[in-house]
Amino acid sequence: MRQSQLFTKTKKESPADEVSLNAELLIRAGFINKEMAGVYSYLPLGLRVIKKIENIIREEMNAIGGIEMKTSIIQSKEVWEKSGRWSDDVVDNWFKTKLKNGTEVGLSFTNEEAYSNILKQYISSYKDLPIYPYDFKDIFRNETRSKSGILRGREFYWKALYSFSKNAEEHNVFYEKSKEAYKNIFNKVGIGHLTYLTFASGGTFSKFSHEFQTITSAGEDTIYVDPNNGIAVNKEVYNDEVLESLGLKKEDMVENKAIEVGNIFSLGTKFSTPFDLKYKDEKGEDNLVVMGCYGIGLGRLMGTIVETLSDDKGIIWPESIAPFKVHLLSLGDDENVKNRAEELYNSLTAKGIEVLFDDRTDISAGEKFADSDLIGVPYRVVVSKRSLADGGFEIKKRVESNGKIITIDELVNLLEAKR
């Protein structure tokens, strides 16, 4: 894409009420727009990142048998009364509104009830199980305060998968698979090395739930990490008994601030009971379905990546989710420079390499460099009179201090291999 056609521009300042690093950088670089506290729009650069994260998650969910659908945001009172979660005394962050006829409706803050209600129609026999439906969906939570940028939104974009299994054994097999899928996701988006499987509080049906916590000073959670085996314990369940049950030693544990970027939870029959979600087994006997839930907030994940992988100049996107692979900067008014830049842009895009081409003519070289560092595309390629005199194009990774001159053929080969 030509930067002259990208309508966003970088900004020196973010809104005065924006106190989080992630939103500040993302607003200044033109990835998101703040509509109000906890509500952000994704601008073209931001949506490109979200779509790449979405595709990585989709691939991993499909690989473990997930089947995608799209549930409604508007939710009916009757369905949520079955589980007892309609009441504002039980759930304090509902957004509710009314139909013209006065009927109260809610906006999805999670999806257990919606799925249980739909699946109830389709589950009757053991042959119908297991099933693993999931949604990418905008979720609404009426948070009292919302100061963490896209880490904790009043409206946010979410993936949630629910598992419906015949029994605890079948559930456990999938639950373990899901851990691997989640690890793959965090590795692929570039924060696997900072992200720990973390034991957290469970519920009636499981001693623990499992969170995936990414270490960063911006984290709202405190976790204790055992660096030797790469697992962690959330402060909420951190005590001698838990450590012992997990075979961990207090002296090995390191305290860290962290952000919960994903969580998986065994639900047992908590929802299948009120929704009477039963199946007939081989003997013709009725059994309750065993459920689990598996969530990831895409905006939160994107914000966490910005919090952990930025420097004082701007964002540093991992290649897998960067809005573009290459930021091509054409410097100066020289016709030959312009032509060579155009030629390179055409060569790279013809090969399917995603290039943001800074073809703007009224911007100084210094401003182009600063914009490029702020936006954070992995490879910066500069074409200037000097680079041509030196034999070609200057390529520099966002994380490197110095570039090097290479020819157009070398450049195309290098970037193609990295595609």
Next chain:
Amino acid sequence: MRQSQLFTKTKKESPADEVSLNAELLIRAGFINKEMAGVYSYLPLGLRVIKKIENIIREEMNAIGGIEMKTSIIQSKEVWEKSGRWSDDVVDNWFKTKLKNGTEVGLSFTNEEAYSNILKQYISSYKDLPIYPYDFKDIFRNETRSKSGILRGREFYWKALYSFSKNAEEHNVFYEKSKEAYKNIFNKVGIGHLTYLTFASGGTFSKFSHEFQTITSAGEDTIYVDPNNGIAVNKEVYNDEVLESLGLKKEDMVENKAIEVGNIFSLGTKFSTPFDLKYKDEKGEDNLVVMGCYGIGLGRLMGTIVETLSDDKGIIWPESIAPFKVHLLSLGDDENVKNRAEELYNSLTAKGIEVLFDDRTDISAGEKFADSDLIGVPYRVVVSKRSLADGGFEIKKRVESNGKIITIDELVNLLEAKR
């Protein structure tokens, strides 16, 4: 996908309160679930259709310079007060709710204000224009009645593009391009032959808006079509003066019921005035931006296709948006039949052909045929003892009465060529 892993099943009946053909067929075939009047969830089959429609629209929008983003659903009062559309006296189908601190917020019912407010930050010079941002987005309209299935939802999935141009001339060039893009979309999704560019009421800044109306008895609109030149006039502006201004003759016009599947509208400076959306031209003078809007409801389009392209047995999907290309039916318990069906399924999926494989063992041949007709996949391929005895597999298009026997190689070649 194996049908044994698709959790939905066909139903004999749709909900008692469902009076529209589109929703009745889509519910019975397992494409959608009715949450309440005007609110539907998309089940796996339905989402596959929506995604294909979405990709066709995206391709056409990008081809005319569209740039995709994702605006928030929650909208702030201050922004909508600028245009005067916050008031319930002006807009009678808002869904509104409140933040914890009592602040009123709305749910997007359209996007002019959100876009104008965002773009205001980025437009200052003639060099910034034109720009063509668009969203795919869930939209909320608090309809008093909602009885048309997915043709008119309280919540619906929508594409809207807004054009921001320097002047009327530049606007008109894009407006004409958008007509072609819309025609391409309706042709590609399979209802081009039933869809007419229709002159409808304009506004302060244009004599007409343009609707794309698809002829069907389920339509809520009345249009008059001139079959000779393929254009139509909406009843709301149908009079002698209009006919004369368009060079149409009353005696040529044929009255039809139709559904509005898309609409394009010149907005002039209606929104750029309240949002003070101005740019400096080459002379340094301030000018108001000229806007246009271009909408398509994806659910409505899907519903219209079902209304127009179904028969008494079920849905007939056009190949371009069908959830699968092939419905493969394995009949009976014979091991050789099962093996040949598996072999064919693997061959086709390995070639990237999308196959729904009815591998269920507890369903009769008659039920499989009925399900297949109801779901409406374009090609039905049957493997049975009889088909194998006859020399291979029976292939039949959904629209044909009789199939023919072909070999696996012929089948793979035929379907691959059609991919």
